[in-house]
Amino acid sequence: MSDVLTFIISRFNYWIYIVLMMIGLYAMIAKRNYVKKFIGMSIFQTAIILFYVSTGVKSGATIPILEHGHDIGHAAAAINPDHYANPLPHVLMLTAIVVGVATLGVALAVVQKVHDQYETIEEPEILFKLGQE
Amino acid sequence: MIWQFDLFILVLLVITALVALKVRDLLSAAMIFSIYSLLMCLLWAEMGAVDVAFTEAAVGAGLSTVFLIATILRTTRRTTD
Numbered sequence: 001m002s003d004v005l006t007f008i009i010s011r012f013n014y015w016i017y018i019v020l021m022m023i024g025l026y027a028m029i030a031k032r033n034y035v036k037k038f039i040g041m042s043i044f045q046t047a048i049i050l051f052y053v054s055t056g057v058k059s060g061a062t063i064p065i066l067e068h069g070h071d072i073g074h075a076a077a078a079i080n081p082d083h084y085a086n087p088l089p090h091v092l093m094l095t096a097i098v099v100g101v102a103t104l105g106v107a108l109a110v111v112q113k114v115h116d117q118y119e120t121i122e123e124p125e126i127l128f129k130l131g132q133e
Numbered sequence: 134m135i136w137q138f139d140l141f142i143l144v145l146l147v148i149t150a151l152v153a154l155k156v157r158d159l160l161s162a163a164m165i166f167s168i169y170s171l172l173m174c175l176l177w178a179e180m181g182a183v184d185v186a187f188t189e190a191a192v193g194a195g196l197s198t199v200f201l202i203a204t205i206l207r208t209t210r211r212t213t214d
Contacts, residue, residue: 016146020146023151033214035163035208036154036159036162036212043154043166056182057180085180089182090185097192097193101196108200108201111208
């Protein structure tokens with residue numbers, strides 16, 4: 001029993017990532033306002049990006065920039081990868097952040113067009129007006 | 134990675150995410166979402182991902198808040214949920 005508890009508590013950050021992800025998913029499904037839905041979508045995206053970035057963390061490591069990288073001669077032989085965080089997930093998630101903001105921008109532009117046509121951004125009211133036509 | 138600092142910011146992240154979705158005023162929701170992005174940026178800087186952190190600060194906290202505020206000003210500020 002205490003083994004299971006230690007297993008759960010020692011990985012508390014992963015549980016909080018899952019909680020954040022589920023908050024975003026709940027907002028995308030259950031919220032009726034479109035702006036709220038897209039805030040939920042952004043929370044969902046950042047939670048996933050947070051999970052990926054956290055996989056590059058090493059204990060006791062610093063940011064992935066070489067110390068004394070400019071004098072290549074003697075320093076290049078002494079690079080120890082354990083002293084630097086893994087930069088590969090960082091580079092991949094950099095693209096994901098930019099894609100997330102582009103998605104949000106397009107979604108909000110569509111919301112503005114929807115508001116021009118239906119005078120509301122609440123989903124039930126739009127469905128009601130669609131049913132009347 | 135300092136786990137106390139990590140846990141503190143993660144709890145604040147969950148609180149700001151819930152408040153941003155709960156608040157009735159959309160402009161407040163946009164500002165609280167900006168705080169959420171800034172906390173996320175702080176967490177990434179602490180994890181050693183400085184490039185991701187300043188991209189999130191510029192693009193996540195800055196640009197997406199501008200998009201949200203522009204949309205709210207062009208549409209409506211009040212919501213029922």
